[in-house]
Amino acid sequence: MKLRRTLAAVLLAAVVPVAAACGTTVEAATAGSTVSSDSSSTDSGTSGSSTTDGGPGGGGPGGIDVASVTTEAQLVELVQEAYGDAGLGLHRGHQPVEDVLDEVLAISHDELHVRMDAGQNLAAVAEDVGVDPQDLVDALVAEYGPAIDTLLADGTITEDEAEQYRAALEEAFTFRVTWDGEQATPTFSGLDA
Template sequence: MKLRKTVAALLLTAVVPIAAACGTTAEAASTTSSTSSTAGSSTTDTGFPGDGPGEGGGPGGVEISSVTTEDQLVELIQEAYGDAGLDLHRGHQPVQDVLDEVLTISHDELHVRMDAGQNLAAVAEDLGIDPQTLIDALVESWSPVIDDLLAAGTITEDEAEQYRAALEEACTFRVTWDGEEATPSFTGLDA
């Protein structure tokens, strides 16, 4: 009996932080619906497109539909790298809709695989899916933001192409992260 309690306690200490990081606990749910305002812009942490009521945001909570400045786009691309503090999970809740669509496995199965040491690329390969397919789907989910800023005249065609390349780089990093490499910093386009 004592062994069962010890094992149960160990499992809880491993599962609860991961569940919170993935937004699967009540506390995480209340955290992910909070709103903050910085530098005159409001961001709501609702996850990825389709993750919350109405709009849906990018990783870390940038509302995709409210990105109207180049600074917000830079923030969105930085957040596409994921949160290194969450190990291989990198905060996959914000991109869960894309993962569900491409990988077609349950959230729990994804956890089992990641807890066994697989990154998103390895999970995809195990399922017979080219990791590039997952990367392309993630990029496609955010690309409309770049198109909207281009259409509004906020960025040029050349800048839009550079931002698309930066977004692809960030999504590739997220999918292929080996658990060792430091997360790059994206601070915008070089002049």
């Protein structure tokens, strides 16, 4: 019995981070399991703009909702989020951008997991299904772009700064799509003065 619980705990430790990256709650990940957990998933929050819905523009667990970005500090966080979370392996927390992946790659979420678990990054998956990886990057940038447009429209940033933020988003999503599993995730702390 102790061995079975230990094995279940080890398996959960491996599954829960990936499940969380895809928006699956701990409760859903452990449904049907004989191991119970008293811990619950919490949202650490990001500048008061966090969501857990993962819908269009939704940030996912701990992520930023694109539609709620109202400050340059939140925009900086959004660009950093675009790099993904290296702690989640090749998945990099793809749940916040799942809608774009589904639309551009036109494969099921389960198939995406199978391919990523086999060692493919998003660029390799895209190429395998006949999609130019740059088209995927462009679609991801377009999904996050409205946050830049909002700050430009309200005068928080200039047109030149907006272009720099778009370039930063493209760089971040290019990194995420082509990540080889080895490179350290860059830190984006805002535009250079």
